[in-house]
Amino acid sequence: MVTTSNNPPLLEVKNLRVEFPTRRGTLLAVDDVSFDIAPGEVLGVVGESGAGKSLTGNAIIGLLEPPGRIAAGEIRLEGRRIDNLPYEEMRKVRGARIGAIFQDPLTSLNPLYSVGRQLVETIQTHLPLSGSEARKRALDLLKEVGIPGAESRIDHYPHQFSGGMRQRVVIALALCAGPRLIVADEPTTALDVSIQAQIIALLKRLCREHSTAVMLVTHDMGVIAETADRVAVMYAGRIVEIGPVRDVVKHAKHPYTKGLMGSIPSLGVRHDRLTQIDGAMPRLTEIPAGCAFNPRCTERGQRCLVERPELMSAGASRAACWLHDRGGVGAPVARELVDA
Amino acid sequence: MLAFILRRLLQSIAVLLTVGLVAFSLFRYVGDPINAMVGQDTTMEQRDELRTKLGLNDPAPIQFARFIYNASRGNFGLSYRTSEPVGRLILERVPATLELSFCAAIFILFVGVPMGVYTGLYPQHWSSRLLQAVSLFGVSLPPFLVGILLILIFAVSLHWLPSFGRGETVQLGWWTTNFLTWSGLKALILPSITLGLFQLTLIMRLVRSEMLEVMRTDYIKFARARGLTNRAINFGHALKNTLVPVITVFGLQLGSLIAFAVVTETVFAWPGVGQLFIQSVQFSDIPVMAAYLLLIGLLFVVINLVVDLLYSAVDPRLRGGGSVRVAGH
Amino acid sequence: MATSSALGGWLHRVTDSDVWWSFKSSPMTVTAAAVTFFIVAVAFLSPVLAPHTPFDPATLSLSDGLKPPVLVSDDGDWTFPLGTDDQGRDVLSSIMYGTRLSLEVGLASVIFAMVLGIALGLVSGYFGGTVDAVIMRVADVQLTFPAILVALLIDGVVRGLISVQRHDEIALFVIVGAIGLSFWVSYARTVRGSVMVEKNKEYVQAARVIGLSPVLIMIRHVLPNVTGPVLVIATLNLGLAIITEATLSFLGVGLPSTEPSLGTLIRLGNELLQSGEWWITVFPGITLAALVLGVNLLGDWLRDALNPKLR
Numbered sequence: 001m002v003t004t005s006n007n008p009p010l011l012e013v014k015n016l017r018v019e020f021p022t023r024r025g026t027l028l029a030v031d032d033v034s035f036d037i038a039p040g041e042v043l044g045v046v047g048e049s050g051a052g053k054s055l056t057g058n059a060i061i062g063l064l065e066p067p068g069r070i071a072a073g074e075i076r077l078e079g080r081r082i083d084n085l086p087y088e089e090m091r092k093v094r095g096a097r098i099g100a101i102f103q104d105p106l107t108s109l110n111p112l113y114s115v116g117r118q119l120v121e122t123i124q125t126h127l128p129l130s131g132s133e134a135r136k137r138a139l140d141l142l143k144e145v146g147i148p149g150a151e152s153r154i155d156h157y158p159h160q161f162s163g164g165m166r167q168r169v170v171i172a173l174a175l176c177a178g179p180r181l182i183v184a185d186e187p188t189t190a191l192d193v194s195i196q197a198q199i200i201a202l203l204k205r206l207c208r209e210h211s212t213a214v215m216l217v218t219h220d221m222g223v224i225a226e227t228a229d230r231v232a233v234m235y236a237g238r239i240v241e242i243g244p245v246r247d248v249v250k251h252a253k254h255p256y257t258k259g260l261m262g263s264i265p266s267l268g269v270r271h272d273r274l275t276q277i278d279g280a281m282p283r284l285t286e287i288p289a290g291c292a293f294n295p296r297c298t299e300r301g302q303r304c305l306v307e308r309p310e311l312m313s314a315g316a317s318r319a320a321c322w323l324h325d326r327g328g329v330g331a332p333v334a335r336e337l338v339d340a
Numbered sequence: 341m342l343a344f345i346l347r348r349l350l351q352s353i354a355v356l357l358t359v360g361l362v363a364f365s366l367f368r369y370v371g372d373p374i375n376a377m378v379g380q381d382t383t384m385e386q387r388d389e390l391r392t393k394l395g396l397n398d399p400a401p402i403q404f405a406r407f408i409y410n411a412s413r414g415n416f417g418l419s420y421r422t423s424e425p426v427g428r429l430i431l432e433r434v435p436a437t438l439e440l441s442f443c444a445a446i447f448i449l450f451v452g453v454p455m456g457v458y459t460g461l462y463p464q465h466w467s468s469r470l471l472q473a474v475s476l477f478g479v480s481l482p483p484f485l486v487g488i489l490l491i492l493i494f495a496v497s498l499h500w501l502p503s504f505g506r507g508e509t510v511q512l513g514w515w516t517t518n519f520l521t522w523s524g525l526k527a528l529i530l531p532s533i534t535l536g537l538f539q540l541t542l543i544m545r546l547v548r549s550e551m552l553e554v555m556r557t558d559y560i561k562f563a564r565a566r567g568l569t570n571r572a573i574n575f576g577h578a579l580k581n582t583l584v585p586v587i588t589v590f591g592l593q594l595g596s597l598i599a600f601a602v603v604t605e606t607v608f609a610w611p612g613v614g615q616l617f618i619q620s621v622q623f624s625d626i627p628v629m630a631a632y633l634l635l636i637g638l639l640f641v642v643i644n645l646v647v648d649l650l651y652s653a654v655d656p657r658l659r660g661g662g663s664v665r666v667a668g669h
Numbered sequence: 670m671a672t673s674s675a676l677g678g679w680l681h682r683v684t685d686s687d688v689w690w691s692f693k694s695s696p697m698t699v700t701a702a703a704v705t706f707f708i709v710a711v712a713f714l715s716p717v718l719a720p721h722t723p724f725d726p727a728t729l730s731l732s733d734g735l736k737p738p739v740l741v742s743d744d745g746d747w748t749f750p751l752g753t754d755d756q757g758r759d760v761l762s763s764i765m766y767g768t769r770l771s772l773e774v775g776l777a778s779v780i781f782a783m784v785l786g787i788a789l790g791l792v793s794g795y796f797g798g799t800v801d802a803v804i805m806r807v808a809d810v811q812l813t814f815p816a817i818l819v820a821l822l823i824d825g826v827v828r829g830l831i832s833v834q835r836h837d838e839i840a841l842f843v844i845v846g847a848i849g850l851s852f853w854v855s856y857a858r859t860v861r862g863s864v865m866v867e868k869n870k871e872y873v874q875a876a877r878v879i880g881l882s883p884v885l886i887m888i889r890h891v892l893p894n895v896t897g898p899v900l901v902i903a904t905l906n907l908g909l910a911i912i913t914e915a916t917l918s919f920l921g922v923g924l925p926s927t928e929p930s931l932g933t934l935i936r937l938g939n940e941l942l943q944s945g946e947w948w949i950t951v952f953p954g955i956t957l958a959a960l961v962l963g964v965n966l967l968g969d970w971l972r973d974a975l976n977p978k979l980r
Contacts, residue, residue, distance in 0.1 A: 061565055095567030102565075107558035110577050111657055112584070121576070122566045157656045173566060351809075358810045366826060476969070480962040482912040482932075484919045485954050488939060492947065599815045603916055621825035621922050629825050640813040 008079065009036035010213050011060070011181055016073035016083075018055050018064065018237075027284045029055050029068070031237040034311075037181065042207065042214045044228030044245065046221055046260075048281050052237040053217045057183040059083070060215070061100050062090040077181070096126040099174035099212075101203075103186040105166035109158035115142075115169050116154035119176055126177035141172040145202060164195035171203060181213045188223060200227055221260060225249050233257050236282055236292040243317020253314035254321045255297045278335075291321070295336075301329025348648055352641045357408075359637035363630040364407045367417075416631035421623045426631045430613060435515045436506060437612030440604070441597040443528050444536035448593065452540040453547055453586070460551025460582070461574055471544070478541030483600065487534040487607035494530060502527050504609035535604040539593045546589055550582045557581075584655055591647035595640045698970040705963030708956065712772055715765035722762065752948040754937065760949060763934055764956050770930040771957070774844055775911035779903055781849030782910075786856025787899070791891070793857065794864025795884060801861075808854045816851035817913055823847040824922050840924050848913050855902045863895045904968030908961045915957055931957040 018030035030052040037043045045053045058064045060075055062082065075083040082093055094100070102108050110118060119138035123129060129137065135154075142150035145168040158166060167187065174182055187203065188196040204227050207214050216228060224231050225245060232242040233256065241254040252258040259277035279296040282288060288295055294304040303322050314324040322329040398406075410416070416426035455475075459468040481489075495503030507527030510520040518524035554560065555578055563573050602614035609615070613632065620628035751760040793804040811819060827843050867873065867887055876886045917923030918932030919939075926933055931953045938950030 063561065063564055091564075091567050091569065093567070094565055100562070100565035102558060102562060104558060108562040110559040110563070110581065112580055112655060113577075114656075121572065122568065125566070125568055125572065159657050170562070173562075177567070354806070355810050355813060358806070359813075362810075476962065476965060477958075480908060480912075480965050481958050482915050482919075482961070484916055484932075485935065485958060488935070488942070488950060488954065492942065492951075496942065595813075596815050599818050602817070602821070603920065606920055617821070618920055618922070621821055621828070621920075624825060624828050629822070633822065636818065637813060644813065 007038060010039040010041075010078060011037040011215070012074070012076040013056070013060070014074045014076075016056065016059060016075065017071045018052070018059050018068060019071040020068045022067070024285065028287070029237055029284055030059065031287075033073075033234075033237070033239055035232055035239060035242060037213050037215060039180065040208070040211045040213055041229045042204065042216055042227055044224035044231040045215060045217045045234060046219065046224050046231060047234035048219060050281060050284070051234040053234050054185050056234075057100075057185050057215060057217050061094055061098055061183055063094075063100075092126070095122060095179065096177045097179050097181070099177070099179035099182045101167075101170055101174050101182060101184040101187045104190045105163060105170050106158070106190075108170050109166060111158055114155045114157055115161070119154075119169075119173060122173055123176050138172075138176065141176055142169070144206065145169070145172045147172075163191055164199060167191060167195075167199050168202065171199075171206065175206060175210060175212065178210070179212060181215065182207065183215045183217070185217045186219070187216075189218070189220070196223070197226075203227070221249075233260065236287050237284065238292060238320065239311060240293065240321070241314075241317060241319040242311065243315075243319075247316040251315065253317055253319035253324060254293075255299050255323075256293050257319070298335065299323060299329065299332075300335070301332050303327065303330035305333065344652060345649065348645055352645050355641050356637060359641075360408055360411065360634060361404065363411075363633045363637075364404050366626055366633070367407065367630045411631075411634055416634075417627045419620075419628050420625040421619065421628070426627045429616060429628065430631060430635065431514065433611060433613045433616055435517065436610060437598060437601050437605070437614055439518050440528065440531055440535060440601055440610060440612060441594070443532035444539070444597050445594055447532055447536040448540045448543055449590070452543040453583075453590075456544040456547025457551060457579065457582070459544070460548040460555070461578075463548070463552060472548075475541040475544050478537050479545070481537075483534055483538050484603050484607050486537050487530070487604060490530045490534060491607070501530050503530075506611060531604050531608045531610055534607065535597060535601060538600070539596060543586070543590065543593065547582060547586055550585060551578060554578045554581045584651065587650055587654065588647050591643050591650070595636075595643045598639060599636060698966060701963045701966035701970075704959060705967060708768060708960050708963065709772060712765060712768035715762070715769050720759060720762055751952050752946075754949045755941065755946075760952055763929065764931070764953050767929050767931045767934050767953060768956055768960065770841075770924060770928065771911055771914060771932070771960070774841065774848070774914045774924070774930060775907055777845045778848035778852070778910045778914070779906050781845055782852035782906065783856050783899065783903060785849065786853035787860050787892075787895075789853065790857035790860025791864055791888070794861035795868060795887065797865075804857070805861075808857060811851070812854055816848070816909070817916060819851035820844075820847040820913060820917060821920075821922060823850060824917065828922075840928065844914055844917060844923055847917075848910050851913075852906050852910065855906075856899055859898045859902065860891070860895050863891050867891050867894070901972050904964075904971055908965045908968065911957075911961055911964065931960075 013036070014034050016030055016033045017028070020027040020029055033052070033056060035043070045056065047053050055064070055068065058068075059070055060082075062085070064070065070083055073083070074081060077093065077097060082090065085093070109115070116135065116138055119141065120131065120134045123134040123137055124131070127134070127137075139150055139154055142154055147153055147165060147168060153161075158169070161169065171187075182203075184203065188199050191199060200223055203214065203216075206212070216224065218224065228245045230243060231245045231248050232239050233248065233254065234240070235256050241248060241252065241257045243253075248257060249261055252261050256277070277296055282292065282295075288305075289308075290306045291297070291300070291304045291309055294300045297304065301322065307322070309320045309322050309325070311318040311320045312324055314321070414427040414431075416430075418424065419426050419429060422429070455471055459471050462468050491503045494501045502523070505527060506518060507523035507525075508521040509516040509518055509524055518528050560573060560578060563577055568577075599614075601610075601612055602617055604610065605612045605614040606618055613635075616628060617632045619625070620632070749759045749761070751764070753759055754763070789804055793801045814822075824843060824847050827847075864887060867890055872890070873887060876882075914923055914930060915932030915935070918930050919936045921936060924930045924933050926937060929937070934953040935950050935957070938946075938948075938953065942950055
C-alpha cells in the first residue's frame with residue numbers, strides 16, 4: 001500500500017538514531033533510520049542479529065533499556081509525536097494504540113497469574129469495561145486465536161499451555177485493547193518449525209480482520225516473503241533497501257539484499273550453489289566509512305569507500321546504493337577480505 | 341498434591357530420625373552417663389549394676405528406640421550440671437526464647453521486607469543507596485557486637501533501657517510472658533533488635549535482589565508493553581513474584597532466630613533456651629545438648645514443611661506435584 | 670626474560686579487563702580494599718610490628734593495668750596507645766595478634782569447607798546412586814541447622830571427649846574443623862550439580878571408550894566451570910566464617926584467652942564494660958567490624974563484577 005495524502009501513514013519514523021553510551025565510547029546502534037507504515041499494512045524488518053531491528057522496535061514502543069536512548073529523530077503515530085512523550089502518556093499509548101509481541105512466549109507470561117486474569121487486567125487498563133464485560137471480551141479473544149475449550153482454559157496458568165498455545169495467548173494479549181499497530185519481535189523464532197507457520201498465519205489473519213498494521217521484525221526471510229506487504233532490510237543499524245516484498249525478494253537492488261535472497265533455498269528451483277556473502281557484519285564500534293557494506297561488496301567502487309549512500313529510487317523500491325545513482329560507484333575496487 | 345504432602349512428610353520424618361540418631365549417639369557415646377551420676381567411690385560392680393538397671397547394656401537399637409520413645413514424651417533424663425530433669429529445664433525457658441524470637445520476627449517482617457521492596461524498585465535513588473550502605477553494616481557486624489553496642493549506648497550511657505534480664509514477667513499457666521508489663525516490654529526492645537538485625541539485613545538484601553531480577557524479566561517487559569500502570573506492575577506482578585522465594589527464606593529465618601537466640605541471650609543474660617544450651621556446651625552437659633538438638637531439629641523440620649506447603653499453595657506451577665499438563669497445539 | 674614479559678602481559682590483561690575497570694570506578698570498593706589489606710598486612714606482620722607481646726606473661730606487669738587510651742585521658746601512656754586491660758596487656762598489640770588469629774581461622778575454615786565440599790560434591794555427582802543419596806541426606810539434615818549451631822555442637826562434643834587442657838591446645842583446629850564442617854554443603858551442591866551435567870556429555874563417554882579415566886577428564890572440565898560459583902560462595906562465607914569464629918570465642922567456646930582472637934578479646938573486655946573501661950571491648954570491636962565490612966564489600970564487588978547478567 002502506498003501512502004498518499006488521502007491515506008496518511010499510521011506510523012512515521014524519521015531519522016531515528018539510537019545510541020548506547022559505554023565506557024569505550026558511544027555505540028550507534030540505529031543510524032538515521034526512516035520509514036513509514038500505512039494503516040493495516042505488514043512491514044517486515046529483516047536483517048542479521050545486531051543489525052538494529054529489535055532496537056528500532058523497542059524505540060517505537062518506548063521501551064529502550066537504559067543506557068540506550070533515542071539520540072535524534074522523530075516517531076509519529078497517527079501524526080502525533082510519541083518519542084518524546086512523558087512516561088505516563090506513553091503508557092497509555094502502549095497496549096491501546098501500539099501492541100507488542102516478543103520472542104519467547106514462555107517468559108512473556110507471568111507464571112503466577114492465570115491467563116484470564118492477565119487478559120482482563122490489560123483490557124480494563126485501557127477500556128472502560130466492567131469485570132464481566134472484560135472477561136467476555138477475553139474469552140472471545142481466546143477463541144479468536146484458536147484456543148480450544150476457551151471457557152475452561154481461561155483460568156489456566158501459562159505453564160499449562162504448550163509453546164504454540166502460549167504464543168497465541170500472547171497475541172491475544174497484544175490485541176485485546178485494540179491497538180492499531182503491533183510490533184512483533186521475532187514472534188516465531190522460539191517455536192517449533194511446525195508451529196511457526198500456524199502462528200504466522202494466525203497473526204496475519206487477525207491483523208487483517210482487525211485492520212491492525214504490523215511491524216514484523218525477524219531474521220527469517222521466509223516468514224517475510226509469506227507475510228509482509230513491504231520489507232525493509234537493515235544492515236549495521238541502517239536501512240539498505242525498502243520496498244514491496246515481491247520486488248525486494250525477486251529483484252533485489254542492493255548487493256546485500258541480493259546476497260540474502262540468494263541464500264534462501266526453495267523447492268522447485270534448481271540451485272547449483274547457494275550464494276554466501278563473505279565476511280561478517282561489522283561491529284558497531286567499527287563501522288566502515290562510506291557505505292557500511294562496502295568491504296563485503298563485490299560491486300563496489302571508489303565512491304563507496306568514501307560517500308555514504310542514502311536511500312534512493314531503484315525501480316519499485318528504494319536502495320541505499322550508488323549503483324542506482326546516476327554518478328555510479330566510480331572505479332571498481334576489489335575486495336580485501338580477511339578471514340572473519 | 342496429596343502425593344506431594346505425603347512425600348514431604350516422609351522426608352521430614354526421615355530427617356527427624358537422623359537427628360534423633362545423632363542426639364542419641366551423643367547421649368550414649370560421648371562421655372559416660374554413669375560417671376556423671378555417681379560418686380567417686382562407687383565400685384565397678386555397682387556401676388555395672390546401675391548400667392544394666394538403666395538399660396545401658398542393652399543392644400544399641402533397643403536403646404535408640406527407648407530414647408526416641410522417651411524423647412517423644414519429653415523425658416530426656418537429668419542434666420549433668422544441675423541434676424534437674426532436662427525436660428523441665430527446657431520448658432521453663434521456652435517462653436522467654438519464643439517471645440524474644442517472635443518480636444525479632446515482627447521487626448524483620450515489617451521493617452526489612454518493605455525496605456527491600458523500596459530499594460529494589462528505586463535502586464538509583466540516594467535513599468536506596470544509603471539503605472544499602474547501612475545494610476552492609478548490618479551484615480558485617482556480628483550480632484554480639486551489636487548487642488554490646490546497644491547496651492553501651494542505651495543502657496550504660498543513656499539509661500533508657502535495661503542491659504540484662506527479662507524484667508518483670510507475668511505467669512499464665514505454665515507460660516511466662518513479657519508482654520503484659522511495661523518493664524517486660526522495655527526489656528524486650530534491645531534484645532529483639534539485636535537478634536533481628538542480622539536477619540533483617542539479609543532479608544532486605546534478598547528482597548532487593550529478587551526485586552531487581554524480577555524487574556528485568558520478559559513478563560514485566562511485556563506487561564509494560566501492554567501499558568499496565570506502574571502500580572499494577574510493581575505491586576501486582578513484581579511484588580508477588582518477588583515474595584514467593586522470600587517466603588521460604590523468611591520461614592527458615594524463623595528457625596534461625598530461635599537458634600541465634602543463643603548469642604543474644606548470652607549478651608543480655610536473657611533466661612531462655614539458648615542460654616541454657618551455651619551453658620550445657622561449656623559444661624559438656626550432654627543430656628541438655630541432645631535435648632536441645634532434637635527440639636531444634638523438630639522445629640526446623642516443621643517449619644520447612646510448612647514453608648514448602650505454603651510455597652506450593654502460592655506458586656501454581658508446583659500444585660500438580662510438579663508435573664505440567666500440556667493440551668494440544 | 671620470558672617470565673617477566675609473560676607477567677607483564679598478564680598484568681596488562683588484568684588492568685585492561687572489565688573487572689579491573691569496575692574496581693577502579695568504585696571508590697568505595699577501592700577504599701574497602703585498601704582498609705582490608707591494611708588490616709590484613711598489619712595482622713600478619715604482628716610479630717614484627719606489635720609494640721608488646723601481650724601473651725607472654727613474663728613481660729606483663731599489673732601496675733600497667735587498666736590504662737585508658739592515650740587521647741582520651743591524662744592517665745594515658747604512649748607506650749600503650751590504646752590502653753591496657755586488667756592484666757596489663759597492651760590493647761593495640763592484642764588486637765594485632767588477635768586479628769591475625771581471626772583471619773587465620775576464617776581463611777582456614779573456608780578453605781577446609783571448600784576442599785571438603787568440592788570433594789564430596791565430585792564423589793556424589795559422579796558415583797550417584799547410594800553414595801549420592803547418603804551424602805545428600807546428610808547435607809539436608811545439616812542444612813536444617815544454622816552454621817553456628819553445628820559449630821557449637823561439634824565443639825561441645827569434642828569438649829566432652831577430651832580434657833580441658835588438651836582442648837585449649839588444639840582449640841584452633843577444633844574451631845576450624847567445626848566452622849568448616851558447617852559450610853561444606855553449598856560447595857558440594859554446586860559441584861555436584863555441575864558434575865551431573867557434565868557426566869552425561871559425550872566427551873566423557875568417549876573418554877571411557879578410549880580408556881582414559883573419566884574422573885580426571887571431568888575434573889579437568891568440571892572444575893573450571895565451577896570456579897566462578899565456588900568463588901562467589903567463598904566470598905560470602907569468609908565474612909560469615911570470621912563472624913562465626915568471633916561469636917564462638919565470645920561465647921567462651923572458641924579460642925581461649927591464652928590465644929585470643931578478636932572475639933575472645935571482646936568477651937574479656939565485656940566483663941569490664943559496666944565499670945566503664947570501655948576501650949578493652951570497643952577497639953577490638955571496631956577492628957572486627959572494619960575487617961568483616963571490608964571483606965564483605967570486596968566480596969560484593971567481586972560477585973557483581975563476575976556476574977555476567979549484570980554487565
